[in-house]
Amino acid sequence: GDSVTQMEGPVTLSEEACLTINCTYTATGYPSLFWYVQYPGEGLQLLLKATKADDKGSNKGFEATYRKETTSFHLEKGSVQVSDSAVYFCALSPSGNTPLVFGKGTRLSVIA
Amino acid sequence: DSGVTQTPKHLITATGQRVTLRCSPRSGDLSVYWYQQSLDQGLQFLIQYYNGEERAKGNILERFSAQQFPDLHSELNLSSLELGDSALYFCASSALAGGGSAKNIQYFGAGTRLSVL
Numbered sequence: 001g002d003s004v005t006q007m008e009g010p011v012t013l014s015e016e017a018c019l020t021i022n023c024t025y026t027a028t029g030y031p032s033l034f035w036y037v038q039y040p041g042e043g044l045q046l047l048l049k050a051t052k053a054d055d056k057g058s059n060k061g062f063e064a065t066y067r068k069e070t071t072s073f074h075l076e077k078g079s080v081q082v083s084d085s086a087v088y089f090c091a092l093s094p095s096g097n098t099p100l101v102f103g104k105g106t107r108l109s110v111i112a
Numbered sequence: 113d114s115g116v117t118q119t120p121k122h123l124i125t126a127t128g129q130r131v132t133l134r135c136s137p138r139s140g141d142l143s144v145y146w147y148q149q150s151l152d153q154g155l156q157f158l159i160q161y162y163n164g165e166e167r168a169k170g171n172i173l174e175r176f177s178a179q180q181f182p183d184l185h186s187e188l189n190l191s192s193l194e195l196g197d198s199a200l201y202f203c204a205s206s207a208l209a210g211g212g213s214a215k216n217i218q219y220f221g222a223g224t225r226l227s228v229l
Contacts, residue, residue, distance in 0.1 A: 043220035102156035
């Protein structure tokens with residue numbers, strides 16, 4: 001079945017460091033891909049999305065590119081801040097008519 | 113604020129008991145989804161309702177049930193609770209019937225943390 005695999009955490013970075021969180025997927029067809037973020041004590045918020053191959057989603061300095069050839073959707077940010085500390089979830093929508101499939105989440109801690 | 117409201121925020125109960133979790137979707141959203149987040153299983157889809165009707169079913173146990181009312185709020189009922197049911201339960205809503213496409217973004221509530229002792 002469809003699945004999402006993302007790098008295990010936790011990830012600890014110093015402020016202004018570069019971030020990459022790896023995400024790969026298995027799906028039939030052409031899924032839409034998402035990154036959600038969960039700040040402490042809150043629900044999940046959509047961070048960015050991409051709907052087709054080579055699309056780049058971006059928001060709040062974060063970027064991810066839909067790579068069909070490598071079935072990947074890695075999350076990147078050039079300079080992280082303490083306020084970016086959260087759990088990040090990669091997800092896919094197989095066909096648009098089925099619920100989201102999530103990765104297990106990666107906890108990011110950014111220290112000043 | 114996502115506009116999705118879940119109550120209660122925390123629930124502590126004993127094994128064998130029954131609880132009800134409540135979700136009010138964003139204004140105008142017709143779909144409601146329930147997810148369970150646990151340390152070992154991650155975020156798992158349980159069930160989806162659209163405009164009062166069950167739309168999709170995931171890894172939901174037979175001891176669990178849900179419904180969506182005419183005012184579109186939803187309740188998740190968990191019965192014969194076991195220690196392993198302790199988890200964070202999220203509700204999400206979206207405008208359309210589709211599960212989670214780029215045109216049908218899911219908005220999540222803050223969750224209900226259930227502790228079964």
